[in-house]
Amino acid sequence: MKVRSARFVISAARSADLPRDGRPQIAFAGRSNVGKSSLINRMLGRKDLARTSSKPGRTRTVNFFLIDEAWYVVDLPGYGYARVSKREREAWGRSVDLYLRSAPDLATVVLLVDGKVAGTPLDSEAYGYLRSLEFDPVVAVTKIDRVKRGARARTLAEVAELLGMPSGAALFPVSSRTGEGVARLFGTLLNPESSPAGTTEAEDLRR
Numbered sequence: 001m002k003v004r005s006a007r008f009v010i011s012a013a014r015s016a017d018l019p020r021d022g023r024p025q026i027a028f029a030g031r032s033n034v035g036k037s038s039l040i041n042r043m044l045g046r047k048d049l050a051r052t053s054s055k056p057g058r059t060r061t062v063n064f065f066l067i068d069e070a071w072y073v074v075d076l077p078g079y080g081y082a083r084v085s086k087r088e089r090e091a092w093g094r095s096v097d098l099y100l101r102s103a104p105d106l107a108t109v110v111l112l113v114d115g116k117v118a119g120t121p122l123d124s125e126a127y128g129y130l131r132s133l134e135f136d137p138v139v140a141v142t143k144i145d146r147v148k149r150g151a152r153a154r155t156l157a158e159v160a161e162l163l164g165m166p167s168g169a170a171l172f173p174v175s176s177r178t179g180e181g182v183a184r185l186f187g188t189l190l191n192p193e194s195s196p197a198g199t200t201e202a203e204d205l206r207r
């Protein structure tokens, strides 16, 4: 799937700024530094569209990118970044919460979990929170290049268990560095009805 155009539209800090033009939105959520912005760039084949950083806390507002004039990618600020003031953390939480609760065109939320860390209690909290808002998050396990091939199936199983995912639910191992798994995730996001779904079996990982 080739993206013809991708452009930054708005960095929304207030409800009034949120695009409400009926075009579907796909949002990327996850801990600070998990690789949200990097995955967005890799998926869209645009190197520097979403700003990335080795320091956590790069993305601080809800950022909208319009793809092929038809749908939006939404880069959310990460959670769990300790080195900002409590006030600022609360402000981020509020802006994400406001967006998730009031975006009628939000079709899918992708929850990113760091494969190297295999998730934290905050990820499990985020997953539960998204489910409580009646989203069925697509879970992507990031930085999979940093997990040895032989350990990947176990990592995915650990993440699924930590989040309390329904049995058989799909996980998508991805690496923005090598590109592994990115096309598969992208294909599913654009066409949720089509299989193949994500990987749950160790066998798939050895291909």
Ligand SMILES: Nc1nc2c(ncn2[C@@H]2O[C@H](COP(=O)(O)OP(=O)(O)OP(=O)(O)O)[C@@H](O)[C@H]2O)c(=O)[nH]1
Pocket (backbone or CB within 6 Å): 030, 031, 032, 033, 034, 035, 036, 037, 038, 039, 051, 052, 053, 054, 055, 056, 057, 058, 059, 060, 076, 077, 078, 079, 142, 143, 144, 145, 146, 174, 175, 176, 177, 178
């Ligand atoms: N090895 C490896 N590193 C990655 C991968 N994806 C992202 N990174 C690195 O992880 C760091 C954080 O990436 P970002 O994409 O900025 O993370 P983010 O989730 O957008 O972070 P915030 O905006 O702070 O919430 C950067 O140093 C990236 O180079 C990956 O697939 N593999």
Ligand SMILES: [Mg+2]
Pocket (backbone or CB within 6 Å): 036, 037, 038, 051, 052, 058, 059, 075
């Ligand atoms: Mg970011």
